[in-house]
Amino acid sequence: xxNRGYHYEQAFEDYLQGRRISYVPISQVRKAQFADxxxxxxxxxxxxxxxxxxxxxxxxxxxxxxxxxxNRSGPSWLPREDVEDLKKWEGIFGAGHLAMFVFAxxxxxxxxxxxxPQIHCHEERNYAFVAAELEPYLLHMKRRxxxxxxxxxxxxxxxxxxxxxxxxxxx
Numbered sequence: 001x002x003n004r005g006y007h008y009e010q011a012f013e014d015y016l017q018g019r020r021i022s023y024v025p026i027s028q029v030r031k032a033q034f035a036d037x038x039x040x041x042x043x044x045x046x047x048x049x050x051x052x053x054x055x056x057x058x059x060x061x062x063x064x065x066x067x068x069x070x071n072r073s074g075p076s077w078l079p080r081e082d083v084e085d086l087k088k089w090e091g092i093f094g095a096g097h098l099a100m101f102v103f104a105x106x107x108x109x110x111x112x113x114x115x116x117p118q119i120h121c122h123e124e125r126n127y128a129f130v131a132a133e134l135e136p137y138l139l140h141m142k143r144r145x146x147x148x149x150x151x152x153x154x155x156x157x158x159x160x161x162x163x164x165x166x167x168x169x170x171x
Contacts, residue, residue, distance in 0.1 A: 008060030008104040009043070011122035015129060018120075021169050022047040040085040042099075048169040055099040056131075057086050065110035068128055073159045074105045076132065077144050077152040086134055099134040102165055118164045129165035136161040 009025075016023050023046045046054040063074040078101065090099040107119070107126040120127045132153070140157045144150040153162075 006060065007123070007125065008106065008127070009058060011106075011120060011125065011127045012044075012058055012102065012104050012129060014122045015120045015127070015165075016046065019166075019169060021049070039088050040082060042086055042089055046169070051169065052096060052098045054168060055086065055089055055093060055097055056102045057082060057100075058102050058104055060104045060106065062108045063105035063128070065107040065114070065126065068105065068107055069116075071159075073155040073162065074103055074128075074130060075152070076103065076137075076155075076158045076162070077150050080143075080149050080151045083134070083138060083141065083151060087138065090134060098168075100168075101132045101134070101137060103130045103132065103162075104128075105130060118166065130162050131165040131168055132158065132162040 013023070013025070023044050025044055026041050042055050042057040044054075044056040044058065046056055048054065059078060061075045068074070082101075086099050086101070090097065093099075105128045107114070107128060110119075110126040112124050113121050114126050118128050120129065137153060140153045140161075141151040142154065144152040
């Protein structure tokens with residue numbers, strides 16, 4: 001596991017390792033190599049067995065366990081720049097790579113361990129990893145805050161195309 005202080009990243013890497021999924025965290029060293037390029041880096045290249053490599057930008061969000069259990073969509077907001085930059089990375093890597101945002105929802109009000117196929121427990125916290133491919137996100141995003149330069153996808157629309165991250169890595 002990389003030395004990452006961010007609990008969302010630690011939980012996600014633990015999830016990938018537990019499923020024996022190969023991945024490369026994009027480290028600060030790699031980001032420094034692109035210092036002259038005005039493009040924000042994504043977080044991981046993930047190599048699911050026998051599937052298309054994934055360019056994943058991880059977004060940690062708190063979410064209610066009750067809302068998750070009621071199949072409600074978690075927060076989908078992002079800085080607009082992250083969407084634009086992931087689109088640039090997709091162009092750099094070219095065909096044969098799938099760009100997506102992985103929302104790591106920390107179910108902050110959940111019991112210590114939940115028995116649910118979509119929940120991953122790491123260090124006594126429960127997480128749900130939900131993926132949104134870049135193209136549908138771009139198609140359906142709306143402006144959230146002009147001053148903060150953020151976008152989001154309305155909950156009902158997000159629920160149509162976002163799906164558990166596990167569905168992207170299963171054979």
